Amino acid sequence: QKEVEQDPGPLSVPEGAIVSLNCTYSNSAFQYFMWYRQYSRKGPELLMYTYSSGNKEDGRFTAQVDKSSKYISLFIRDSQPSDSATYLCAMRAQAGTALIFGKGTTLSVSS
Amino acid sequence: GAVVSQHPSWVICKSGTSVKIECRSLDFQATTMFWYRQFPKQSLMLMATSNEGSKATYEQGVEKDKFLINHASLTLSTLTVTSAHPEDSSFYICSASPGLAGTNIQYFGAGTRLSVL
Numbered sequence: 001q002k003e004v005e006q007d008p009g010p011l012s013v014p015e016g017a018i019v020s021l022n023c024t025y026s027n028s029a030f031q032y033f034m035w036y037r038q039y040s041r042k043g044p045e046l047l048m049y050t051y052s053s054g055n056k057e058d059g060r061f062t063a064q065v066d067k068s069s070k071y072i073s074l075f076i077r078d079s080q081p082s083d084s085a086t087y088l089c090a091m092r093a094q095a096g097t098a099l100i101f102g103k104g105t106t107l108s109v110s111s
Numbered sequence: 112g113a114v115v116s117q118h119p120s121w122v123i124c125k126s127g128t129s130v131k132i133e134c135r136s137l138d139f140q141a142t143t144m145f146w147y148r149q150f151p152k153q154s155l156m157l158m159a160t161s162n163e164g165s166k167a168t169y170e171q172g173v174e175k176d177k178f179l180i181n182h183a184s185l186t187l188s189t190l191t192v193t194s195a196h197p198e199d200s201s202f203y204i205c206s207a208s209p210g211l212a213g214t215n216i217q218y219f220g221a222g223t224r225l226s227v228l
Contacts, residue, residue, distance in 0.1 A: 008152070034216070043117070043204050043219040044155070088154065090217075098145050099206075099217055103154040 003027055006089055006102025015111045019076040023089035023102045026070065030091040030100075033065050035074045038086045038104065047087075048074065079109045113139050115207050117220025124195055125228055132190045132223045134205030140185035141207035145217065146178075149202040158203075161188040195227045 006023045013019055021035075031052050036044035048063040050056050050072075056063045062075040072091075076083055086106045090099040114137040124130050134144055142163050147155040159180050160168040167180035177199075179191040188207075192199055202224050206217040 006154075036219070041202070041222070041224065043115075043221040046216060046218065049216055098157045098160055099155075100157075101154045106152075 003100050004089065004091065004102045007105055008103050010106040010108060012108045012110065013079055015079060015081060015109055017079050017109070019079050019083070019107060019109075021074040021076075021087050021089075021105050021107070023072050023091075024070055025072075025091060025100075027093065027100075028067075028070065029093035030070075031067075032092045032095065033063070033072050034090045034099065035061075035063055036088045036090060038088060040086075044088055076107075079107075081109050081111045084108050113137075113207075113209055113216075113218045115205065115218045115220040117205055117223055119223060120221060121224045121226075123226045123228065126196050127194055130192045130195055130225060132192075132203055132205075132225075134188045134190070134207070134220050136186045136207045136209075136218075139207075139209040141188075141209065142185060144182060144188040144205055144207045146180060146188075146190050147204045147206065149204060149222075151202075155204060158190075192225065195225070197227045200225055200227045 004025045033050045035048040038044045050065050053065045053067045060077045064073045086104040088104040089102040116135045118133045144161040146158045149155050158173045161180045161182040163182045169175045182188040204222040206219045
């Protein structure tokens with residue numbers, strides 16, 4: 001079993017839809033959780049950062065962490081064509097160490 | 112957010128030559144930088160952790176003599192792919208974390224696409 005599992009998709013939705021992206025993990029020591037967005041042939045861009053369990057909201061984006069289930073989610077409300085990208089979940093156990101990434105989910109939002 | 116600059120963005124080279132990729136943190140000091148490799152439609156795979164003033168720590172399976180890492184200052188780390196071959200063609204991405212106060216967040220460079228002919 002891989003440390004971080006993420007459905008690669010692709011996921012196609014119409015403009016305005018609510019998008020749900022998820023990752024599961026096996027290492028109970030993970031406590032720092034991030035979501036990155038990556039456009040084709042570009043470096044990842046940090047979207048959301050969450051420490052331990054709980055929710056965090058930033059504009060149209062909401063990140064949720066359920067450590068008891070080892071499950072994290074990213075919700076995108078009112079999705080836009082510009083949201084079309086690959087979304088990577090990432091996590092780490094200790095500050096300052098390298099991130100462990102999921103495979104990424106490719107999202108396509110059609111207008 | 113913090114800015115990490117990576118150069119060049121794209122390089123084409125002949126088989127057998129060496130290629131150097133630079134990673135700079137523009138507005139913060141980074142005691143630690145990370146180098147990743149990404150194949151098409153795959154996730155980022157950590158290659159090595161670069162520590163300022165000391166030797167890099169390589170992940171299992173990564174040849175340290177082939178992928179030379181130098182972290183000469185708190186704002187610059189370089190990755191040199193020595194004697195590159197077509198199988199080294201990939202997307203290389205660096206990341207850096209600000210100092211002690213912000214070590215939880217990694218900022219990524221834009222990546223370098225290496226094509227070895």
